[in-house]
Amino acid sequence: MILHGYWRSGTSYRTRIALNLKGLTYDQVGVDLRAGAQRSDAFLALNPQGMVPALELGPEDGGPAVLTQSPAILEWLDEAFPEPPLLPVNKIERAHVRAMAALVECDVHPLNNLRVLKAVREISGGDQADTDAWAARWIRPGLEALESLIARHGRGWCFGETPTLADCCLIPQAYSATRFNIALDPWPRIAAVVARAALHPAFAAAHPDRQADAD
Amino acid sequence: MILHGYWRSGTSYRTRIALNLKGLTYDQVGVDLRAGAQRSDAFLALNPQGMVPALELGPEDGGPAVLTQSPAILEWLDEAFPEPPLLPVNKIERAHVRAMAALVECDVHPLNNLRVLKAVREISGGDQADTDAWAARWIRPGLEALESLIARHGRGWCFGETPTLADCCLIPQAYSATRFNIALDPWPRIAAVVARAALHPAFAAAHPDRQADAD
Known part of the structure; x- marks a missing residue:
């Protein structure tokens, strides 16, 4: 997995927390929001919305796919890697x-x-x-x-x-x-x-x- | 179920759609946002955040409970009433x-x-x-x-x-x-x-x- 994010972005930060809580190993690519790197061709090819985070999945995680929007990524993490759970059962x-x-x-x-x-x-x-x-x-x-x-x-x-x-x-x-x-x-x-x-x-x-x- | 909402509120509107897609019967109570009714004591007792929508559940739906935040309510609806599904399986x-x-x-x-x-x-x-x-x-x-x-x-x-x-x-x-x-x-x-x-x-x-x- 490759997390494309920005160190100070709150949505990247919450995604890193969830990845870490699940005990997952992932690479990180920094997207410098102040320099406008989110509007580069390379990043827009990953996420046409031009916003971080984007989580790039390989075949071992059901990809190739690029997941966007941190609320969706967090839910996916909890569904794909149930332990430890980030939601109660009830x-x-x-x-x-x-x-x-x-x-x-x-x-x-x-x-x-x-x-x-x-x-x-x-x-x-x-x-x-x-x-x-x-x-x-x-x-x-x-x-x-x-x-x-x-x-x-x-x-x-x-x-x-x-x-x-x-x-x-x-x-x-x-x-x-x-x-x-x-x-x-x-x-x-x-x-x-x-x-x-x-x-x-x-x-x-x-x-x-x-x-x-x-x- | 009682949906406390406001006719023009986008979050109330999306909750009504989901309730209707699930074929559920519910009562509605209007909370007039322009008149500040969301800050009334009665509404704050339901939702201390003072925002619509709030979905009041009776014992027949696992309550008594008040659900807030439309993204959470929509997910609950899909979990509590699986048909028709509002999310794919994959x-x-x-x-x-x-x-x-x-x-x-x-x-x-x-x-x-x-x-x-x-x-x-x-x-x-x-x-x-x-x-x-x-x-x-x-x-x-x-x-x-x-x-x-x-x-x-x-x-x-x-x-x-x-x-x-x-x-x-x-x-x-x-x-x-x-x-x-x-x-x-x-x-x-x-x-x-x-x-x-x-x-x-x-x-x-x-x-x-x-x-x-x-x-």
Whole structure:
């Protein structure tokens, strides 16, 4: 497997966590989003949408195929490599975990990635304070909602006693929050999950600073 | 089951489509987003995040429980009511369908919903042309990418010969595009799926104009 991603991209980061949790070996190719490498012919041939991550599969994994969109890749990983499971068995519990993941995937992350912040800078006139306020506007209520869900469902991780899809999504979002100078103090349960993840080898190895393309 | 939603909300619309495709009977409660009903105590008790849709389940469906986040609700529907399936059997094909759904769920819809357009109006100074340009900026490349995926995978619907999660997501997004005066002509495959869905009872009954809270 080859993961085409970018060290600081939240969607690449969550994919690395899931790959690591499954104990899989994979190669990585860095796609430099700041240099526009996602719009190169080579990358567009892999993913016509021009977005990371893209997971290239060989015949040994059911390919050749290129999987895109991190929510789809995470679900595929859990179906193709069932152990350890990233979703509970009970159907309603699965829905709760997926809702926590989707909260990050749909309501927080899409509003704060590189392409959107660039657009915000354009329409607001380029003030850094405006983009920070924009990011905080979506990150704060998202983490607030997640905190209440962890209070309800978490027992060490976002849901229950083992990492799930929800943790794969939360940890990169918490990393992103700190980049926007949002301290996690108002959300002690999230802070506890983040502290726990920092000590977990699968999460630690996925951290942006540990990637070969980090600068 | 009780679906708490809003007639024009894309996430409520996609949930109605899935419920209808599964042939389920459900009650609906309108949550008037323009009046701020999603922040009422009654609704926050159901969903502390204050967002639609929320699907209230009784004991007959494994509840009492409240499911939130449409991607999670759609997956639950497919697991709890397997027929007709909204995902293929093959794991890689499932990933492709989920990627098409996620493309809308994560890269297009979150940037054009009511709360985000309100924020855009605030930072851009309130010009309608600015919000239309903002919406088009995300909708156009999203539909462009989806068109190429339908070309690859579609045989009447987004993926294959029957409706999937991808169609549940595309149809509300196409409806939203027309509200922003984006004609579908550049994307003939999408236009064909939209035309087909208009004749399908499950999609037709889910249309915003046919809901009790429509004005």
